Amino acid sequence: MNILDLIKLLPMTNCKACGYDTCMAFASHVIKKGAPLSACPHLPADVFDTLDKTLKEQQAKKTHLAPDRFKTAKEFVTGKIQDYDFAELAPYLGGEYIKRDGKDTMILPYLGHRYEISKQEARALDDVPEHDVWDTILLYNYIASNCRKSPTGNWISIDALPGSIPKKPELEETCEKRIARAFTGNVAGLKTAVQKIGGAFADLETSADLKAVIHPLPKTPFLLLFWDEDAREGFEARAKVLFDETILCFLDIESAVFLAEKMASRLIEMKG
Ligand code: SF4
Structure with a gap:
């Protein structure tokens, strides 16, 4: 199965519930990057079961994944x-x-x-x-990485990391905007998803509606901040991911951004 095969089976409503802007973007991430099919809640059960089985077999054989x-x-x-x-x-x-x-x-x-x-x-x-x-x-x-440091709890944005300029848009597109879109108007759902993947809520001085520390890997904590939409003020929902200042001891920046994308996928998956 390739991207075009998958697109033909998606609803093509571009509703964004999967966290991607379009069904095509979703299909591309499923085929190329292994994003979970379950992130699209609009597939009929029988279509989902057949597709999921095919994709898992395909991924197990490592076809279409370079x-x-x-x-x-x-x-x-x-x-x-x-x-x-x-x-x-x-x-x-x-x-x-x-x-x-x-x-x-x-x-x-x-x-x-x-x-x-x-x-x-x-x-x-x-x-x-x-x-x-x-x-x-x-x-x-x-x-x-062979890293022997411990996270310090000092949070930094991707801007503070060397080589971040090409990676910052990727972090925004594949992680922050997806979380924002998927959980707009649903802070409670995001809280539940955070808890399901072992995250803990943080007590921090920020205006965010949700502040959570998530450990995608044991020594690479991410701080997730989420501001829900404010329709009256015309603000859309927004999410921000911060890294512990030791992140580059454990992962290169490309892997850190990939990890953030995977975290977003898991949160959206957990949404149900
Ligand atoms: S959830 Fe994603 S893949 Fe499914 S219909 Fe909406 S935009 Fe398309």
Whole structure:
């Protein structure tokens, strides 16, 4: 299945409930980036079931997901960690070390699910499909950081990170605007979604209607701020994601923005 095949089966109303501006943008993210199909609430159950099955089989075979790029990226990043001492490193990354079939293995929570990562393979332990092979690369990038810092709780915007100029629009489009659109007029729904992925509400001096600290990975907390729409004043809903100042110790900026996109997808998924 490619993007055009999927578009033909979508309602094409561009209602934005999935968090994307158009059905076409949604289809592109499902096929290319593994965004969950369940983010579109308007698919009839039988169509959803058939499509979801097809997409999962396709993603499992890593077709349409740049398999060569994935293979190269995986070889590169796993090559970095072959000499790592997982037992020593795991606590620094908020993971748990185990031996599985004689292999050094780390258990990491990732966006509310648990993953088991050896130096060769990564797989979800919970009953979740591996939506996106790039999740695997992200998890290996996190381990390859070999970072021993702890988050400080000092929040910074993406502007403060080197190389942020091309990445800032991506963060806005794939994360902040999607959350804003998906939860307009629904702060309660966003609170529930935050809790479902293990986030905690923060007590901060800001005018935001929702302030929450979410740990997509154990040592990479994000501060999510959400201002609901104010129709009388003509303000649309707005969301902002801030990073802990240690973020670049754990992830490069591209991975951090990808992680923010995945967080947005999970929140929208949790909306129900
Ligand atoms: S939720 Fe997204 S994919 Fe579904 S109809 Fe609305 S815009 Fe299209």
